[in-house]
Amino acid sequence: MGATLAFLVARMRSRRVRVHRVEVAGATAHCHVAGEGPDLVLLASPLVRARTYRPLLWRLARHFRVTVVELPGSGRASPVRRPWAVPEYAAWTAELVPRLAPTRPWLLGHSDSGAIALLVAAWCPERVRGLVLADTVGARRKRSVPRVVLARFLDGLLEPGLDVRAGWHLLSNVLKHTRSFFHRVRESSRVDVLTFASWVSVPTLVAWGRHDHAMPPDCARRLASRLPRAKLYLGPGSHDALITRPRSFARAVLDFTRAEAPGLSG
Numbered sequence: 001m002g003a004t005l006a007f008l009v010a011r012m013r014s015r016r017v018r019v020h021r022v023e024v025a026g027a028t029a030h031c032h033v034a035g036e037g038p039d040l041v042l043l044a045s046p047l048v049r050a051r052t053y054r055p056l057l058w059r060l061a062r063h064f065r066v067t068v069v070e071l072p073g074s075g076r077a078s079p080v081r082r083p084w085a086v087p088e089y090a091a092w093t094a095e096l097v098p099r100l101a102p103t104r105p106w107l108l109g110h111s112d113s114g115a116i117a118l119l120v121a122a123w124c125p126e127r128v129r130g131l132v133l134a135d136t137v138g139a140r141r142k143r144s145v146p147r148v149v150l151a152r153f154l155d156g157l158l159e160p161g162l163d164v165r166a167g168w169h170l171l172s173n174v175l176k177h178t179r180s181f182f183h184r185v186r187e188s189s190r191v192d193v194l195t196f197a198s199w200v201s202v203p204t205l206v207a208w209g210r211h212d213h214a215m216p217p218d219c220a221r222r223l224a225s226r227l228p229r230a231k232l233y234l235g236p237g238s239h240d241a242l243i244t245r246p247r248s249f250a251r252a253v254l255d256f257t258r259a260e261a262p263g264l265s266g
């Protein structure tokens with residue numbers, strides 16, 4: 001009875017989401033925070049919103065203090081005067097991370113934000129405890145924008161739950177941050193993170209949906225082979241498996257962090 005009550009209390013706490021804004025160098029991030037424990041910072045893909053990740057947030061918040069970040073140029077974060085490239089996002093995020101977490105956090109990036117997270121870890125390893133890269137862009141040869149869009153469409157067909165959850169979030173970014181949104185779509189087909197992967201000295205989980213069309217599993221294997229301390233996880237789902245299959249993804253993250261830092265993981 002006592003264990004059941006403790007579980008229910010922990011689950012209720014994990015679903016209390018606190019929202020706040022953090023300003024760095026004149027730009028503002030919009031953050032959703034939940035849970036208690038070691039810090040984990042999740043960079044929302046600039047194409048969607050922090051709310052898109054709520055199912056994953058609730059699961060991770062049972063073990064971590066999770067901060068989901070809407071970066072400038074997306075969601076309710078501040079607009080940018082001109083679209084930022086990945087290195088600009090990474091330099092800005094490297095300054096943001098210490099403001100969000102009192103101790104070095106685990107840093108999680110998904111799709112576009114995975115490239116940002118990788119550069120943060122490569123340039124400022126002292127600011128992160130470890131890295132989780134979920135279906136990250138930049139680990140395959142350059143492709144045309146139409147091919148990238150078609151691949152994402154195919155992934156959407158495999159993940160109908162995502163269309164319901166993220167459709168409005170994506171549309172709101174198109175309307176509110178138009179230039180940034182389409183710049184991110186173009187850059188996702190061109191960015192190359194493999195050059196910087198060998199610089200990443202912190203432990204890294206490369207977590208991928210085995211049916212990802214936008215960034216197929218060979219991208220995960222290629223990226224993992226370049227990272228000095230990588231572990232590879234191929235799970236169910238496609239490009240957005242961490243959103244549509246949060247249980248299996250959260251379990252992979254928890255197993256990884258416990259193995260790398262057993263005294264610190266939730």
